[in-house]
Amino acid sequence: MLNVVIIGYVWPEPNSSAAGQNMQSIITRCVSNNFNVSFLTAASESEHKADLSTLGVDTYSVALNCSSFNTLIEKLKPDVVIFDRYMTEEQFSWRVRESCPDAVRILNTEDMHSLRQARHDAVKRCGDAKYAELNSELAQREIAAILRSDLTLIISESEMALLTEHYGVPKAQLYYHPLVVGPTPSYSTTFEERAHFIHIGNFRHAPNWDAVLHLKQTLWPAIKKALPHAELHIYGAYPPKKATQLHNDKQGFLVKGWAEDVTSLMASAKVLIAPLRFGAGIKGKLLDAMRCSTPSITTWVGIEGIISTSKNDRTECSSQTDVWPGAVCSTDITKPEVIEDYVNQAVSLYTNKDVWESASLQAKNTLDIFSAKQPDISLTDKMISLKKEIDGHRKTLFMQSLLWHQTLNASKYMSQWIEAKNK
Numbered sequence: 001m002l003n004v005v006i007i008g009y010v011w012p013e014p015n016s017s018a019a020g021q022n023m024q025s026i027i028t029r030c031v032s033n034n035f036n037v038s039f040l041t042a043a044s045e046s047e048h049k050a051d052l053s054t055l056g057v058d059t060y061s062v063a064l065n066c067s068s069f070n071t072l073i074e075k076l077k078p079d080v081v082i083f084d085r086y087m088t089e090e091q092f093s094w095r096v097r098e099s100c101p102d103a104v105r106i107l108n109t110e111d112m113h114s115l116r117q118a119r120h121d122a123v124k125r126c127g128d129a130k131y132a133e134l135n136s137e138l139a140q141r142e143i144a145a146i147l148r149s150d151l152t153l154i155i156s157e158s159e160m161a162l163l164t165e166h167y168g169v170p171k172a173q174l175y176y177h178p179l180v181v182g183p184t185p186s187y188s189t190t191f192e193e194r195a196h197f198i199h200i201g202n203f204r205h206a207p208n209w210d211a212v213l214h215l216k217q218t219l220w221p222a223i224k225k226a227l228p229h230a231e232l233h234i235y236g237a238y239p240p241k242k243a244t245q246l247h248n249d250k251q252g253f254l255v256k257g258w259a260e261d262v263t264s265l266m267a268s269a270k271v272l273i274a275p276l277r278f279g280a281g282i283k284g285k286l287l288d289a290m291r292c293s294t295p296s297i298t299t300w301v302g303i304e305g306i307i308s309t310s311k312n313d314r315t316e317c318s319s320q321t322d323v324w325p326g327a328v329c330s331t332d333i334t335k336p337e338v339i340e341d342y343v344n345q346a347v348s349l350y351t352n353k354d355v356w357e358s359a360s361l362q363a364k365n366t367l368d369i370f371s372a373k374q375p376d377i378s379l380t381d382k383m384i385s386l387k388k389e390i391d392g393h394r395k396t397l398f399m400q401s402l403l404w405h406q407t408l409n410a411s412k413y414m415s416q417w418i419e420a421k422n423k
Helices: 018-032 068-076 086-099 113-126 137-148 157-166 206-226 262-268 284-291 336-351 353-372 379-388 390-395 398-406 409-422
Strands: 003-008 036-041 058-061 080-084 104-108 151-154 174-176 197-200 232-235 253-257 271-273 296-298 326-328
Touching: 003 018, 003 068, 003 086, 018 036, 018 104, 018 284, 018 379, 036 068, 068 086, 080 086, 080 379, 086 104, 086 137, 104 137, 104 379, 113 137, 113 206, 137 398, 151 157, 151 379, 157 174, 197 206, 197 262, 197 284, 206 232, 206 253, 206 336, 232 262, 262 284, 271 284, 271 336, 284 296, 284 353, 296 336, 326 336, 336 353, 379 390
Parallel strands: 003 036, 003 080, 036 058, 080 104, 104 151, 151 174, 197 232, 197 271, 232 253, 271 296, 296 326
Antiparallel strands: none
16 A cells, blocks of 8 residues: 655645546545555645545645755655655655655646647637747646656647657657546437536636637627527636636626536537647647537547547548547637638537437447547556566666756755745
């Protein structure tokens, strides 16, 4: 039985985001394997956080830039420490290494933040995420965190390929950890029983907010003109005032906010529309749509990591329409022909029963293929084996030892200076 300490960037919120679902699944797997699990975070309380005490998980609030963390981690005596996102690894990994040098250090990326930011920058620069500059300063920080860690959890096969082929990260330091797919509903909903379009996503997540704005300003007015009786229902956690102000009954653009039951909402909608122009990782909303046999309209960014894609698919989106349960449109929403394509796809899926049912049936096939892609060894078994052979594992990782020799000294001494200053 292992002692596992998870250091969270935020409290897990499985009903707010795919990242929250992913963290909850890691905790659940560890608990199910009879590991002792402690969850530490410097984040403030959140209204939608999971109740970890019901799982038997001990929780602790920790301070940034404070040696009290060292005292706590020494007391907990972890066999494995999981850092939630690269920022947490930067802040705490050197303290873990000093206090518990034999503990296995695992980085949970959720998605590659540097990739998402590079694509966002490309969209702002030229309107197209496929021109992202991958060798950014943020990428250097994130890849350094990956190389310092003994193992890194990667949620997407596309990001696995990027890390090994572009950044040269050793495969021995990576573990494919796909997003867990929730259960399918026990009931089925027919074409005739469904109504309206749905979009869902945490409003604090930049790709989701960008999608909502472009739906409001460009896509939905054109779709509404073709389908005057249709409505678009926008759901998501933490809607800011600027989002709720977009609500307009006359336009059929309804900002609903927090979704209490995503499954029932998704199963009653006719089409999910997610015009994601940038992002990374796996999009939980699209998996939820497939669980509920709901066709979706999205982009190459949306399908990435769920079905196999190539660089050509970023420009030839129609090549994926046959295997995607719905439609794959361009990310360049500013072009009239792209807007027209969104409208045509929306009208077809919304009004043509045969087209809708074909896409709805394809959802199960696509989801089954995605769910079948599992690692050869379970995450908990991987933790156990790494703990047993950690010294030998680290001896094969020259870049890890090199980075520990130099990289974190600045962060370490800055943190110690801040702590001394605060006293």
